[in-house]
Amino acid sequence: MLELSILGFLTEQPLHGYELKERIKALSGHVRPVSDGALYPAITRLVTAGKLDQHTEPGTSAAPRRMLSLTDKGREDLLERLRHPKQAEITDHVRFNTLLAFLRHLTDRREQAAVLRRRLEFLRTPASFFYAEGKPVRAEETGDLFREGMLRVARATGRAERAWLEEALAQLDQPG
Known part of the structure; x- marks a missing residue:
C-alpha cells in the first residue's frame, strides 16, 4: 500500500520526499505510520523500476530537495493496481481506504x-x-x-x- 500511496499522490503532482511522507501520514499514518526506513527504499525501488523520476531542486532556506514525479510507466502501474487490487486490499479497511483515495484516477x-x-x-x-x-x-x-x-x-x-x-x-x- 505504500507504493500505491506514492504512485497515487505523485499522479496528482510532483512532490519532494518530505511532502510525500506527510501526505501518506495524513492518509493512513494514524493507523500505519510510515517511517523513512520504509518510504525511501520504496521510492528507490520505484525510481529503479522506471516508475518515478527524480531531480534535485534548490531548497527555499535549506538543502536542495529531491523532487519526485510519476513517469508514464508509473501511471500505468498505478492504474493496474487500481483495476486489480489484491484481496487484502479489498478486505482490510485501511488498505481499502487507500484504494478509495485514488480510485478516481480510473476513468x-x-x-x-x-x-x-x-x-x-x-x-x-x-x-x-x-x-x-x-x-x-x-x-x-x-x-x-x-x-x-x-x-x-x-x-x-x-x-x-x-x-x-x-x-x-x-x-x-x-x-x-
Whole structure:
C-alpha cells in the first residue's frame, strides 16, 4: 500500500520526499505510520523500476530537495493496481481506504464499480472478531461489555459503508 500511496499522490503532482511522507501520514499514518526506513527504499525501488523520476531542486532556506514525479510507466502501474487490487486490499479497511483515495484516477466507471462491488461482496459476508463453534459471535451474544462494544461499532460502521457503496454503485451504473 505504500507504493500505491506514492504512485497515487505523485499522479496528482510532483512532490519532494518530505511532502510525500506527510501526505501518506495524513492518509493512513494514524493507523500505519510510515517511517523513512520504509518510504525511501520504496521510492528507490520505484525510481529503479522506471516508475518515478527524480531531480534535485534548490531548497527555499535549506538543502536542495529531491523532487519526485510519476513517469508514464508509473501511471500505468498505478492504474493496474487500481483495476486489480489484491484481496487484502479489498478486505482490510485501511488498505481499502487507500484504494478509495485514488480510485478516481480510473476513468472507466465500470472499472471503478467493479472494485466497489468486490468490497460490497466482502462486507455482505457474515463475519466477526470472535467465533464460537465455527460461527460468528454477535454483539449481543458475547457476554462481555467491551467485546460487545467492538462488535456494535463494527456493525454500525459496516452498515454505513454498505449504504455508501450501494449509493456509489447506483451513481456509477447510471449511463453517461
